[in-house]
Amino acid sequence: MGSTLSDDHGAGWRGTPELDVLLAAARKKLESNWLKVEGSVTVQLDAAPDLSRLMSAVNGSSSQLSRARSSRLDLARFDAWLGHSVNGGVGLLDTLRERAPLQDKKRIAADKADVKARALDNARSLLATTDHGEWLDRWLSSLLNQDGTLGGRVAVDALAVATKVLAVLPADGLSLTEVAELACGDTKALSSGGAPKLVLEALSLKEGIPRPVDPVGIRLLWETAGVSVDALSSRVVVLGYRVSEDHVVARWSNEAADAGIPFPLTLDMITRGPLTNTADRIFVCENIAVIAAAARTLGGESGAIVCTDGQPSAAVHKLLAGRRSGTEIHWRNDFDWAGLRMTGRAVARYDAVPWRMDLQSYEQALDARNSEPLKGFPAESPWDPELAHAMHRSGRAVMEERTIPDLLRDLS
Structure with a gap:
């Protein structure tokens, strides 16, 4: 006749390596299955000396599993075996919680x-x-x-x-x-x-x-x-940028404009006080060579021009945020994908007018000897869709320096 749930010494298995093996296997199964006491788990019988005898007791079998290497532990039956008064009267979940909290993974x-x-x-x-x-x-x-x-x-x-x-x-x-x-x-x-x-x-x-x-x-x-990130490192270079204020930085900017000297403004300087432009139009370029050429050629007669010197810095945005109401911003960049993106953002942010950033200007400046391959992710030119298409076709970028003669005519 098969043994009952209370067979084979009952609570005497508590604290033994054999029971520890079964409880560890049951914990792993329960924590990965919503803590549901259902299903079964494989137990390696060589994990403890008398494990086959304990498995026979839990499974209600009169024969030991001496020749088997593993056996299936039914969790519901194991729970009932542990919960029997002779075996301690504490079910599987509570037995495990007595040892360590259960994690419902x-x-x-x-x-x-x-x-x-x-x-x-x-x-x-x-x-x-x-x-x-x-x-x-x-x-x-x-x-x-x-x-x-x-x-x-x-x-x-x-x-x-x-x-x-x-x-x-x-x-x-x-x-x-x-x-x-x-x-x-x-x-x-x-x-x-x-x-x-x-x-x-x-x-x-x-x-x-x-x-x-x-x-x-x-x-x-x-x-x-x-x-x-650093108010002293963030800067913008201006030429001909006359302002209506009379504080120290404003006077420096006006004096530099009158003398035709390119003037670097750090973000720290811009935040010292307002710098409200007096010109109706502000030109924005990307490359410092444009400002250098304007200073050399036009001097104090140059129109107000701002150089971003690459990606527009915090100083650029701070300066332009303080522009006089109604000021027109004419913006340009290199004819490359990054340049199209920067011009597009300037149009959106400042309602800027693209400055010689059109198909005709690109084709006039395009020269295989003075251009380079386009790199990076392609961009669009919503203000002149054919410009981006032409750049796709040619695969060539044209730097702003190629257009300096035309830009100087606009600044004079």
Whole structure:
């Protein structure tokens, strides 16, 4: 006759290596199955000396499993065996909890998935209120697994901070701490953790460049969004930039304009007081060679021109944010993909007029001996769609220096 649930010494198995083996196997199964006491688990019988005898007792078998290498442990029967008064009267779940807390790993994973899904929905909702464009969609897509869920490398808190920061960009020369306070109400929100990296990844997609890892590259990338990491390093060079104020920096700018001297303005200088232009038009170029040529050729007669010297810095944005109402901004860049993107953003941000950034100017400047291959991600030119098409066809970039004679005529 088969043995009962209380056979073979009953509670005498408590505290033995044999019972420890069964409980460890049961714990692993339960924690991966919503803590449900159901199903079975394989037990290696050589894990403890008398394990086959204990398994026979739990399974209600009169024969030992001496020749078998493994056996299936039915969790429901094991629970009933442990719960029998002769075997201690404490069921499987309570027995395991007496030893250590049980982790419902399925529930924990499901809760985490819910939290990440809500965080992703919140991010999408917040960014949907901005007009940043498709690069933000590409950034969010880059954070997802193949099944559309938020990737494991992305912390929920970091995503929330990064999204809030991106929603308030671009800034006009604000510091990192000011942006953090504006976006999150916490000046330290961008001082550490994963949020700064996520923001930089998004800005890299916007600029069509790899995410920088060096301090200078990181500073310059923040500055493309008008955020200052260092108010003394962020600068803009101007020529002929006369202003209506009379404070120290204003006088320096006016004196330099009268003398035809290119004048570098740091973000720190710009924040010392307003610098309101007196000219009706401000020209913006990308390369310092244009300002140098204008200073050499036109001197104090040059029109007001601002040089970004590459990607527009926080200082550029801060200066232009203080422009006189009604001022026309004429903006240009190199004829390359980055140049098209920068001009496009200037049109959107400042209602700028593209300055000789058209198909005719490109074709006039195009010369295989003085051009170079286009690099990076292609861009569009909504103000003159044929320009981008022509650049696609030729595959050549033309630097701004090739157009200096035409630019000087506009500045005179």
